[in-house]
Amino acid sequence: xxxxxxxxxxxxxxxxxxxxxxxxxxxxxxxxxxxxxxxxxxxxxxxxxxxxxxxxxxxxxxxxxxxxxxxxxxxxxxxxxxxxxxxxxxxxxxxxxxxxxxxxxxxxxxxxxxxx
Numbered sequence: 001x002x003x004x005x006x007x008x009x010x011x012x013x014x015x016x017x018x019x020x021x022x023x024x025x026x027x028x029x030x031x032x033x034x035x036x037x038x039x040x041x042x043x044x045x046x047x048x049x050x051x052x053x054x055x056x057x058x059x060x061x062x063x064x065x066x067x068x069x070x071x072x073x074x075x076x077x078x079x080x081x082x083x084x085x086x087x088x089x090x091x092x093x094x095x096x097x098x099x100x101x102x103x104x105x106x107x108x109x110x111x112x113x114x115x116x
Contacts, residue, residue: 023081023093032091036078038071041103059106071099 023034042048043063052060075095085091105112 027085027091034091034093035096036074036093037096038074038099039067040098041106042067044103044106059103064103067099071097 023031023036026034041059041064043052043060043065048060048063049057052063078093078095081093085093
């Protein structure tokens with residue numbers, strides 16, 4: 001069965017793009033293994049460092065806290081969804097944290113081989 005028109009897999013990693021069917025709809029279409037990525041530290045985007053990072057262009061802590069809050073709520077929602085999907089088909093939705101690894105790369109770039 002084909003996915004409905006309008007499915008967007010480029011939903012900022014969140015899976016909650018208005019163009020994307022709800023996860024339950026994907027489940028009903030036969031999706032049994034779904035992976036949802038959290039959002040990265042958006043306060044460290046170059047635009048946000050320029051606009052909100054002050055003279056030294058640091059990561060914006062307020063935007064990063066908002067991203068962490070969103071990821072926490074997303075993870076909680078996905079855990080709840082997994083409980084609802086607990087059936088004989090073994091459907092599972094997995095949350096992938098990209099916030100912390102990316103922030104670690106930004107904050108500890110020497111550890112990852114950056115000469116700057």
